[in-house]
Amino acid sequence: MLEQVREQWLDLVNDQLKEMQMEAGTGLDSIIKVGAQVPPKPEMGDIAFPLFALSKSLRKAPAAIASELMSRLEKTDGRPDGQLLVAGPYLNVKIDTSSLAQSVYESISERKDAYGQTDLYSGRKMMVEFSCPNTNKPLHLGHVRNDSIGSSISEILKANGAQVMKVNLINNRGVHICKSMLAYQRFGNGETPQSSGKKGDHLVGDYYVKFAQWEKEDPTAVEQAQKMLEKWEAGDEDTVQLWKKMNDWTLQGLEESYRTMHISFDKYYYESDTYKLGKDKILQGLADGIFYKEEDGSVWADLSDIKLDKKVLLRKDGTSLYITQDIGTAISRHDDWPFDSLTYVVASEQKYHFQVLFHLLEKLGFDWAKELHHLAYGMVFLPDGKMKSREGTVVDADDLVANLASLARQEIIEKQREDALDDIDETASSIALGAMNYYLLQVDPLRDMVFNPSESISFNGNTGPYLQYMGARICSMMRKYDEVKAQYADIPFDASLLDISAERELIKSLARYPEVVRKAGADFNPSVICAYLYDVSKVFSSYYHDNQVLKAETPQLVKARVELCSMVLQVLRNAFTLVGIPFLEKM
Template sequence: MTNYVLENAEKEGWGSSPLFNGQRIMIEFSCPNTNKPLHLGHLRNNVLGESLSRIMKAAGAEVKKVNLINDRGIHICKSMLAYLAYGQGRTPEDEGLKSDHFVGKYYVLFNRLKEEDPFAEEKAQELLQKWEAGDPDVIALWEKMNKWAVEGIMDTYRRQRVSFDEFHFEHETYKLGKQEVLEGLARGIFYRAEDGAIQVDLEDVGLGKKVLLRKDGTSIYITQDIGTAIMRYNRWPFHQLVYVVASEQQYHFKVLFEVLRRLGYSWAENLYHLSYGLVNLPSGRMKTREGTVVDADDLIDELTELAANEIADKGREEAVGDIEDVAEQVALGALHYFLLQVSPGKDMLYNPEQSLSFTGDTGPYIQYMGARASSILRKHKNGEGNAGQGKIDVSLIVSDSDWSLMRLLMDFPYTIEQSAKNKDPSILAAYAHQLASEFSAWYRDNPVLKNDNPDISASRLALVTAIKEILRRASNLLCIPFLDAM
């Protein structure tokens, strides 16, 4: 076992699992609205989707990461209406605001507009009808505000190091959804209610009755989701499509999957809703319309500043080099690990200070132990110690702590498999922390470079090399930047 691990740990792809070999898995995540910037809840969604995609790929799947940009609908029209009322033609540059934050300002201002104009809701609905009818002025405003929102959101993705293979836009798919609903009506699968709306009766499966098209003919979320799912399968026939969406939408996806089944799409059996819990703050749940949300950009800024202070307090500025860059990587490590260490289905309370601790069950602790392993190897490369005069002898790796580490390293492929099978990165997060923790204790009791026996030094150095490599790979799967110095 020891020989196998030490000989293979550095090989590219070691630790991968064949669990999903030959399977196409599409993972939809993030899916922001273009009326506001990303917030803390989006950050959990983003890292959960990105990490799961990497884990599924490590488990053998061909993965396609997709993002549905919700760029039309009543919520978008509310921002547009508020801009018409208060914007005075101003731009993000005029106000020195990041473009998605500028658009989000008007979504919040819609509340003020409702207080001043009792017909604001009706006017927003009229704006939506004009948009669907192709009114040139409405379309021009929509394009301008959408461009601002999307540009800002893309900047946040780049900063969070999240990427996608395809972007789908709601305005491109909702008509296909409307067509499917109308065909379903003609086939008797759906029915027209007394008020003129098209509905589906799902009471036989305990889901009640659900509107699929409003009485005025405009579409709703589920309309475009129907169209988007069909478009995706036609373009890239998948074995499974995973929707990473908050637990609040459980009913929505139960209805969506049942509607697609009733429309006759056999692949609807392969749709899966990965439901995740809410991210709470000490002051309570996040809200957007009231303007009390924690924006993703602001949170990353705050975490980066806190991380920079932590590095400075430890006197590590010279060791890390570019403190601004390293601080942001530590911030992302803290954020991503904190968001992934909890099983997706559970709600969580986010604590920025706790997440940034360099000790305990945190991302920076894992990064720190990876940097420690790198430091040991770097010192050896620079001629420190006597490992260079020794030979690797696995019979010298015999202590209980040696064997505990070896068993952990051997468990890496199985851990990836379990994380993929359960669609739960927290399994891998727990593994990474355990490996970092056991390495810390082992290193304290087992000098690597300062040993009288060069063969022991060489053997322990080989073990450190394997530990560093597995920490690096686990960190990458968890979207935690690996640092060679901290």
């Protein structure tokens, strides 16, 4: 919306500049165009055109060009409303916010929850893979960042018109799974989630830890685990039985974690179903001369064409590897749901793996391999250092959420908000999730980051709870407004009354929202939404502090301001859903 106005001005400016350059004798092919920018301060205008670049060809100082450009533009017909300002080497435009306010008002009232959606990816089928837990332990902080990014990206793609399929891949086989099974078999004494009162994933995880201890005492432990894997692959009934039982426990536990974290998937894939699928394609590739066989029987790919070394695809005993099954999984996914793109949300330490995977699929002749993307994200550290499972400094996801919720709960009680809430536990949990997701998504995914739990849940500063509070404040005011609403029924919304600087800023922000959604989608970057949310909330917060809404001077102004607040509310709601912040009417 702001975009269109900017484009119009940009065209007008470049048309005039073209004329000026031609008058100065510049050849058609060396005409210089300028871009549109945003002035550093609102009082300097809303759109800026820097004119440095033209001083050479026009043989004039940029400031003189700005003056001439302004007088030429003022004689032009059909330009949008707005005021032109020369500011040194810049020509700035102060747009007419009241007409902008009117069109934003119409657009938000009409589109409501859909306000901000774009057509960037409309008609495209986009698959997103994320989470991908092992079934030998519970989720930890690393998974939480993965899930946050995966869920958020999925929502952002949807908001940009895509049809999205969220998929999970459960890593439920392999020697690491056998380790927890073996430890359970030896030390478990028939313990179950019911008998122990533990969540299934935690119970299984405990035996994975137990294996690590046992491994130190008994050097044959790893060997035994390897044997168990062989039995599993051979379909040994007892082993498969145990595997099924323990997998179920873990999966039920993981499901519970997903539920509390509001994580969901459209389809699950299981490694146990897919691990053999890639093998056939590799063998086919071997037959077609794309890959080659070593003397020992192992199958390899030569990656010198992308300046990498050789890569093993099948072991000498013919069994498949991580990359083998990922080839199979990708192919079967494309068969299941012919996507236009597939994005893997996986830690950046696996960059090499995906580079190779995508290249191999391309070599195998799948043209959709070009549409595979690795959305790599950095590691999460704690304020006191790195998470190391060996050193027991892993942050368990369930514990983290529970701790954050309990902090939120304490705060609610301290502020004596308990009676005002319908359900304190539900509210505390929503605050915890909002805090966590916002904190994790604020940072560019690519970067490593430090997660500070107590800072994330803080109610001061740039946090999820702060944003939720803004939403709750507006809702609270709206409830009061509802009581007197009838008095304002006949008063029309007059956009021109919203003319103080904070109101102008808010309107521009609201108008900018669709562009923000588009950028977040184009960049696959949720932090764009977070930055926007904080920006809007901060301006609103200050505005609301300094200006009366329900007690404004005239009924017309009350109406105009209430509508402005209601627009802010709608945009907060819409943006919250893109970054996993639960919206709270009360908190």
